[in-house]
Amino acid sequence: xxxxxxxxxxxxxxxxxxxxxxxxxxxxxxxxxxxxxxxxxxxxxxxxxxxxxxxxxxxxxxxxxxxxxxxxxxxxxxxxxxxxxxxxxxxxxxxxxxxxxxxxxxxxxxxxxxxxxxxxxxxxxxxxxxxxxxxxxxxxxxxxxxxxxxxxxxxxxxxxxxxxxxxxxxxxxxxxxxxxxxxxxxxxxxxxxxxxxxxxxxxxxxxxxxxxxxxxxxxxxxxxxxxxxxxxxxxxxxxxxxxxxxxxxxxxxxxxxxxxxxxxxxxxxxxxxxxxxxxxxxxxxxxxx
Numbered sequence: 401x402x403x404x405x406x407x408x409x410x411x412x413x414x415x416x417x418x419x420x421x422x423x424x425x426x427x428x429x430x431x432x433x434x435x436x437x438x439x440x441x442x443x444x445x446x447x448x449x450x451x452x453x454x455x456x457x458x459x460x461x462x463x464x465x466x467x468x469x470x471x472x473x474x475x476x477x478x479x480x481x482x483x484x485x486x487x488x489x490x491x492x493x494x495x496x497x498x499x500x501x502x503x504x505x506x507x508x509x510x511x512x513x514x515x516x517x518x519x520x521x522x523x524x525x526x527x528x529x530x531x532x533x534x535x536x537x538x539x540x541x542x543x544x545x546x547x548x549x550x551x552x553x554x555x556x557x558x559x560x561x562x563x564x565x566x567x568x569x570x571x572x573x574x575x576x577x578x579x580x581x582x583x584x585x586x587x588x589x590x591x592x593x594x595x596x597x598x599x600x601x602x603x604x605x606x607x608x609x610x611x612x613x614x615x616x617x618x619x620x621x622x623x624x625x626x627x628x629x630x631x632x633x634x635x636x637x638x639x640x641x642x643x644x645x646x647x648x649x650x651x652x653x654x655x656x657x658x659x660x661x662x663x664x665x666x667x668x669x670x671x672x673x674x675x676x677x678x679x680x681x682x683x684x685x686x687x688x689x
Contacts, residue, residue, distance in 0.1 A: 420511030421511060421557040422511075424684075426688070426689055427558075428556065429556050430557060430687075431556050432557060433549070433552075433619055433667065434551075435667070435687060436667055436687050437468040437667065437668050437683065438468065438668075438670075438682060439466065439517070439668045439669065439671065440458070440671065440674045441453050442471065443461055443469040443470060444471050444492040444493075448639065450636040450637075451485070451489050452490070453484075453637050454672065454673060454675070455675050456674070459502070462505050463505075464675060464679065465683065466679070466680075467512065467515065468514075469515070469517070470516075470518075470519075470670060471498060471516070471517070471518055472484055472519045473495060473522075474486065476491075480494070480495040480528055480529055481494055482495060482498050494532075496532050496535060500536050503538045506538070506567065512566065513566045514566065515569075515668075516568070516569045516570070517570045518572075524574070526571075526576045529571075529580060533580075540564075541564065541567040542568070543560060543566065544581050548588050551619065570583075570586040570589065571584070571585070587610040587613075589618065590618055590619045590620055590621050591607045591618050591621075592609045592622075593605050593621070593623050593658075594606065594608040595609075597623055597624070597626060598629060599626060602626055602645070602653075602654060603650075605657040605661050605662075606661075619667040620662070620666050620667055621670055622670065624645065624650070624670060624671055625645075625671055625672040626642075626672070638672075639672075642672060642677060643676050645671070645672070646676055646679055646682075647682075648678045648681055648685060651671075652682065652685070654669075666686075
């Protein structure tokens with residue numbers, strides 16, 4: 401009887417472990433580069449103003465099931481600040497303010513792989529980003545490839561979780577891996593479809609950045625954050641249509657175009673207002689779950 405109880409307990413534990421790779425057993429043996437994540441575009445900018453892109457904060461986005469967080473930074477007083485285009489327009493606090501709660505969430509969720517994509521248009525010294533990762537303790541979780549990985553080189557989610565190195569960090573421009581090796585060059589690994597898409601190009605999947613590269617061997621990010629033009633050349637996030645933009649039908653219309661073009665679905669579908677629509681349902685569908 402005691403042996404039966406022990407066997408049952410071990411079976412339950414094994415089953416729990418198997419189900420704990422971003423919430424799905426099926427993802428444990430899947431390489432990071434073969435998983436699709438819905439992403440929160442401009443994740444720290446919360447509200448209903450014209451420069452806001454989300455209705456919930458990054459911790460709430462993670463609670464929802466989002467595992468890819470994108471954020472803009474700008475220089476303020478010599479340091480990285482979570483600012484949208486300009487700190488005069490939108491200021492969500494310091495990089496420390498942003499990363500601290502994410503570290504707390506990751507501490508409490510040991511079977512999750514999370515990706516951060518930061519922008520650095522002001523070419524702030526990359527060591528200042530590294531200092532903040534260290535001060536929050538988030539650097540203890542970061543994954544550092546030993547070379548520039550191709551699609552088939554990435555570990556599985558299960559391996560990343562087992563190693564404890566389960567936070568992947570990318571930066572669009574002005575990184576320096578010789579100084580901070582875990583802040584990776586986004587465009588060495590990814591291409592992106594056109595950003596700030598309006599309705600007429602929302603379902604497209606052409607290579608926009610980096611210009612002129614082949615899609616072969618790269619992960620890719622599909623920008624699916626619909627914008628509306630309020631003045632000539634002035635675009636703002638389209639909150640009114642968010643429930644349609646974030647529907648399975650709209651998301652898969654774009655990802656079907658991508659699959660037709662490249663033979664695979666995007667690694668990231670970047671969305672505004674991730675708390676609206678079919679965000680996680682679409683993520684599960686794209687992962688075949």
